Amino acid sequence: MPELYIGLMSGTSLDGVDGVLADFAGSLQVRAHASAPFDPALKAELLALNRSGPDEIHRSQLAANALMRVYAQVVRELLARTGVPAADVRAIGAHGQTVRHRPQAFDGTGYTVQLAQPALLAELTGITVVADFRSRDVAAGGQGAPLAPFFHRALFAREGEAVGVLNIGGISNLTVLRPDGTQLGFDCGPGNALMDAWCQRHLGQPYDAEGAWAAGAPFDPALLQALLSEPFFAAPPPKSTGRDLFDEGWLQQHLSPFPALTAQQVQATLAELTATACAGEVQRHAPGLPRLYACGGGALNEHLMRRLQALLPATRVLSSAEAGLPPLQVEAAAFAWLARKAVRQEALELQSTTGALGARVLGGIWPA
Known part of the structure; x- marks a missing residue:
């Protein structure tokens, strides 16, 4: 029986979104890969939000909404290419867009920010969303990356x-x-x-x-x-x-x-x-x-x-x-895999990679 997850990744290259529909029943099988570029205005805003600027909270929330619409576009493309109904997908692993990454800085804990609106993505797709993968690692004393x-x-x-x-x-x-x-x-x-x-x-x-x-x-x-x-x-x-x-x-x-x-x-x-x-x-x-x-x-x-x-x-x-x-499929597949780990509440041994204090379950879950 298929065990389907979608992984979505938009990285620091800011060239757009890559997504895969992955089946974890047995060995990993990528059923489909799709991508969507950022339009120039969204790309420019995401790049600008990497630096301090006016009205950042307002701008970042609108940029996150726009980003989720691109994510949802990729999800729809994956489902259309495979004929898989949304109800058959267990969850989406959505990385979000990193705009600040300062682990252990300032107060000893620091922070990492991936712009996302997981609740909006769940509404747009009808699929459970797993997001915010990095903040628990940072809270546990880790670098939050790489995952x-x-x-x-x-x-x-x-x-x-x-x-x-x-x-x-x-x-x-x-x-x-x-x-x-x-x-x-x-x-x-x-x-x-x-x-x-x-x-x-x-x-x-x-x-x-x-x-x-x-x-x-x-x-x-x-x-x-x-x-x-x-x-x-x-x-x-x-x-x-x-x-x-x-x-x-x-x-x-x-x-x-x-x-x-x-x-x-x-x-x-x-x-x-x-x-x-x-x-x-x-x-x-x-x-x-x-x-x-x-x-x-x-x-x-x-x-x-x-x-x-x-x-x-x-x-x-x-x-x-x-x-x-x-x-171009590896990172998106990684976040499908990480979403599956979160849904199954399986902790990852983080110490040797991120320096976190111990094993943690990464990612928050927004049900469909």
Whole structure:
């Protein structure tokens, strides 16, 4: 008998919403994948809400309503493609849109904010919604991120073998699955966010397709070292980050001593930054790793994948598709899996990944 859940993810890349309809009866089967882009006005507002501004409470609530309508659009598409009635879906795992992520900051606990209106999504779809996955982890002393490593173990682990999973969205994060059954997971730093922003500014394109623009110029070693001087890169896990740190203001601050660089050289250097930061974490925490599965939008950047492979000659850098799940489906499937865990009230052992005090059930539930 099918056990159906929907997972919805909109990440720091701000390129839209990815959704999957997943069946957990037996081994995971993705029945359908659908996506919807953000319209320019919503994307601009979500990006603006990453920074302090006027009337934030009012604006954030309206943006959350608009976001849920995009989520509901993706749900309707998934159901239409499969012919599955809404009543047959046990729950939707809805990540929401991260606009602030400051765990352990200010008062020792900090906070993380994912814009969402789960009650509205339940009304629009007629399906139970699980959301707010990260705040319990932060309340328990954790980083609130990354959460996908728990799903990565369920999907990618190989008995007796170390395996890495590198998700490159707006921010990149690494999961190391050890042969003894333990795992390590943490954010590496920028993924696509800075590359996309720079490409949008100078080419008017949402992203550098296949990394072709970056591949056409040499990176600048001095700028790369200046960027890598950011203390986050040297910090030990558990650690997480977001646009609170790695935004265009951060980039401009580091660019000011390099006025002679062309826009294309900067793009090449930003690609090298992502590759170097990710490869460095693999070398520090999983030397000799035999295989690394890449997922997220960055896995479609051919130049970035070539640079990762060059920096990790002892490791096979593979697309997650080779393990059965295409790169753009992995995070959405992770939140379907996390929703199932919440519905079943199954706690996750968080300590080794987020640094939380112990096992917790993540996510609040809004019944249909």
